[in-house]
Structure formats: structure tokens, C-alpha cells
Amino acid sequence: MSSPRRLVIAAAVATVAVGAGVFVALRPAGDPPYRPPSSRVVQPGAPGQSGRPLSPDELSRVSPPRHTVADTLFIQRMIPHHTQALEMTALLPGRTANPELTMLAKRIEVSQREEITRMQRWLGDRNVAADPHASHGGHDKPMPGMLTDEELGQLKQARDAEFDRLFLTFMIRHHQGALAMVEELYATGGGLEPASDQLAREVNADQSVEIQRMQELQAGMH
Numbered sequence: 001m002s003s004p005r006r007l008v009i010a011a012a013v014a015t016v017a018v019g020a021g022v023f024v025a026l027r028p029a030g031d032p033p034y035r036p037p038s039s040r041v042v043q044p045g046a047p048g049q050s051g052r053p054l055s056p057d058e059l060s061r062v063s064p065p066r067h068t069v070a071d072t073l074f075i076q077r078m079i080p081h082h083t084q085a086l087e088m089t090a091l092l093p094g095r096t097a098n099p100e101l102t103m104l105a106k107r108i109e110v111s112q113r114e115e116i117t118r119m120q121r122w123l124g125d126r127n128v129a130a131d132p133h134a135s136h137g138g139h140d141k142p143m144p145g146m147l148t149d150e151e152l153g154q155l156k157q158a159r160d161a162e163f164d165r166l167f168l169t170f171m172i173r174h175h176q177g178a179l180a181m182v183e184e185l186y187a188t189g190g191g192l193e194p195a196s197d198q199l200a201r202e203v204n205a206d207q208s209v210e211i212q213r214m215q216e217l218q219a220g221m222h
Helices: 003-014 056-060 069-089 099-125 149-157 160-187 194-220
Strands: 015-019 022-025 041-043
Touching (some): 069 099, 069 149, 069 160, 069 194, 099 160, 099 194, 149 160, 160 194
């Protein structure tokens, strides 16, 4: 992910408005999954004056931002995006003997399967359909990074070093597509709701790390 994208995402998730003149500092992305946001909330002061932290009682009366259409589309589209990644990792047995690639694919499988479960729960908790066509009148557009049927066929036919090369090429592109979807979420006004923001930041963090590792494996093949 390029430096400008990092700045866009960092700026978008650093603070979120939760009420008139009230901002919440969200928890660092490195904390364990599904902890609630940090309770440090600052109410800005008058011009020239510093803000003041809200008390726990005042904080309890602050309503968090609700999810938006952008949040819903992000979750609905990320589920099939993750599902294709699982389809790709399922192809490794019998096609590669590379232990590092196998370990990386297992990491991808575990993290994305767990995220799919959480995203499905997110939709269920909000009584939202899993299919974006059902919620948004059939509006759809291609998801970035997704493999075509032809490319999946290529991957299925490949073996050994050729499989390793194709898998890394396709999965890097697939992960970069997920990062683009995170960037689009914030660019279209989403990610203010704490739960959708947390999911997006974890997708961004996990897949950025995995892209770097895949690029290292690619470099070792030359």
C-alpha cells in the first residue's frame, strides 16, 4: 500500500465524530480483536481553550455513530472477496511442496475464515441481507483484485514452481484489491461505526503484512 493511502486511512480512522463537538480516539489497530474502542473521549473547548475529557457518566450518554450504506456494501462485498481467497488456499495440497508458501496460505485461511464469520455476524446483527443486490437494487461493480474463472483455471492446472509463482502473483493482486476496498470505504463516508471500522482496519493490517511476506517469497524465487 502506497504512502498516500496509508495517510488517508490513518487520518480517517484516527478520530470519529460521535456527537456535536465530541470526538472519540479509537483503539490502536494492534490490540486484540473485538475489544471496544478506547474510552478516552475529548470534548473540544472554545476557541483558544483546550478540550476536556468526558467523565464515564457523560461518555455513557454519547451514542456511537451508526453504520452507513458504505459500511454495509463493504461488508457484503468483502465476504465473497474473502471466500475466493479461501478457494485459492484450498488448492495448495498436491500442487506445491513449498513449506513457506503452505504456512502463509494457512495464515490467510485462518484469518479470513474468522473475518468472514464476524462479517456475517455483523450483517445478522443489523438485519441486513448478505447479498448486496438484495439491499441496493441490484447495483454492483467488479471487486478489485478478484480472479477471473480463467485465472482460477490456470491456478488449478499449475503444479510445483509454476503454481507457486501464479499463486503469489494472484494472491498479491487479490490482497491489494482488499486494501483498495478499505480505502474506498473511508473515501465514501464509511468506517465511522466502531465495528465496521475495526473490521476494515484489521483487514488492512493483516493483508498489508501478508503482501510484504508474499513479495519476499517472490523475490526468493528469482
